[in-house]
Each structure stands twice: as C-alpha cells, then as structure tokens.
Amino acid sequence: MTRPSPSGTPGAATDRAVKAARALPTADQILRAPKVLLHDHLDGGLRPATVAELARDAGYTGLPESDPEKLGIWFREAADSGSLERYLETFAHTTAVMQSRDALFRVASECAQDLAADGVVYAEVRYAPEQHLEGGLGLEEVVEAVNDGFREGERLAAAEGRRIKVGALLTAMRHAARSLEIATLANAYRDRGVVGFDIAGAEAGFPPTRHLEAFEYLKRENNHFTIHAGEAFGLPSIWEALQWCGADRLGHGVRIIDDITVADDGTVSLGRLASYVRDKRIPLELCPTSNLQTGAASSYAEHPIGLLSRLKFRCTVNTDNRLMSGTTMSREFGHLVDVFGYTLDDLQWFTTNGMKSAFLPFDQRLAMINEVIKPRYAELRAEWLFQGA
C-alpha cells in the first residue's frame, strides 16, 4: 500500500505529466508553437485589404469586390470549386496588383510579418517571377523587390519580438516555357535570399518532364527543387517528378495514397512508388485545406495525412494559399488536432519534418531544430507545471 504524500498520491506529478502529454493542444498553444512552412505562395497569401488598396493604386478595375471583408470571402468561395484549374483562376486578381516594385515589396513584407505573427519561425515562400513583368520590371528586379520585402518583414517582426527566417523559392509556370530561365535565375540568387526552385500551375496535361532541362541544369549546379506533383493528377506525375526530374520534395504529393492499399483487416501494403517515397524520406508538402478546395481530398478527417503520418512518411503541414483558403499554419494544425487528436508531440514531429526538409544548409536546419523548435515545444509541454492543481 502506498502512503499518501502531503501533495497528494505518490506519482501524482507523473500522472499529470502523462495527462498533459496526451491532452489536445489549445488554440493558443498551437498559435505559440514554433512552426515551419515549406509550401506557401506569395501571390496566394495577400491580405484582402492589401489586394483592395493595391488595386486602387494601380487602377486595376477587375476585382469582383472592393470591400476587403467581402473580397476575402469571394476568394475563399471562388477557390472552393473542386477543380485545380478553377482554383487557379483566382490568382489573376492577385498577380494583377503585384506588378510594381512597391507592391511586391509590400506584399513580401506583410507576408513575413503575418507568418511571424502566426508563430512561423522558418518559411519558404514561392512565386513565379514571370508573372510579375507586366508593369515593366525585369526578372531580377522582381526577385530583388521580393527579397527586400522579406528582409523588411523579418526586421519588423523581430522588433515585435517574433523572429522568423524567410527564404524564397522561384516558381516556373508549367504551361509556359520559361523554366530554364527561371532555374538560372534561382541559381544566380542562391546565396541572396533564394533557396530553391519549383514548378506550379495546372498539372493535368503538363507533366514535369516538359521542364527536364531546367531540373537537369539545377542538378548539375547542386541546387534544390520541389515539384508540384500528385495534387490534381496521380501517380505518373509523382513518378516523373522523382525518377525523371529528381525532385527533392513533392509539392502536395498527396495522391501517393493511390499506391497504398488498406485491407479489411487493417493490413497496409505499399506499392513500389509509395515504398520508394517512404524509404527515401521524400518530404510531402501536404496542404489539407487547399486539397479540400481542389477536390484532392473530401474532408479533413479523410485527408490522407492521417494514414501517411501513421505510416511515418515524411509529412509536413502547409498552407499553400492563405488568402484562397482563408487559412494560417495555426488553422491547418487546428483542423488536424480536431480530427486526428494530434498532441504537441505530433505537431513537433510535423515541424521537425519540415525543418529537416528545408532547403537551408544543414547546420542551420540543425540549429533551428535544436535551439528553437525543441526548446519551445518542451516549454509548451511543461506549461501544466505552472497551472493550478
């Protein structure tokens, strides 16, 4: 028999520690938890009020709404189409107002500040320089405006006590034919704010191999790239992205689920491609809300991230387009906590996966994991210590 101790039964502290570890994180804890974001589009993350103001300044009359609140709702509803092609149509309005140095600088600065306010400590934000030339800027001027904006946003966030590091990914549009030029641009700016390359846009009909020259060039340069693949189109797109193009990561990659079967008794079997993705620790840049909008998944609860995480694929959680999805990293985590019961340990696992998969030098990734992510999660896990009995 155990003797009661003055502070309760022996082991009470341990019991509370166990209970706390199993508890669902609160919205406030999720917000304060350090987060890593690898898949976020600059032209998909503007504040609605900024879109409206920039449109007014630039004399762009094509916006469907001028009131910021209604405009934010419009973007979300228009993107809720169930098709990637229709989802992508909404970007005509954001890119239309991002055609000057000032506009790009402002959007990039606000992006860094908004992510920092959401608890993001490291982000890779992508955009397609070729879509920002209509106002007369050259490709280099576009990259420099965005880089300068990110640096300004980082400074302003740090002044508020929220430190964030932002790297740019340069995207080439897969329906266009400028990928080699954009890859060359990414390589030229690799030590000046640009950490890698990507291709985006409609997937069906535009396989990654159309841009093989760009990928082969980057491989020869020992540079990094991710490819949007396995979002609107399935396994062949993922296979090409990995085995023909040599992608370091998969943008979405959610349809890898098509190569996994779960038998009635719960036995899981992986096909050759799914095995390869898991064995090689290929990072999946999963974007739950965006996938619901484009029809790649039918509900949060049924999103493949649940199974893929259980099977220990290298899953990361991302926003894709905060404006079109009305989301933030905290909201994405919140949805997953709601349906899968994820704990702080699970959120730390996604975050560490993100940091391990970043296109940042290894020493910096390690320092971010050991000096920032682990200690801050540890502190969140210990909060119960300071709460009443």
Ligand SMILES: O=c1[nH]cnc2c1ncn2[C@H]1C[C@H](O)[C@@H](CO)O1
């Ligand atoms: O999820 C996406 N899939 C494919 N293309 C996308 C996605 N989100 C944004 N884009 C496109 C539209 C943008 O204008 C472009 C560059 O950020 O990338």
Ligand SMILES: [Zn+2]
């Ligand atoms: Zn994307």
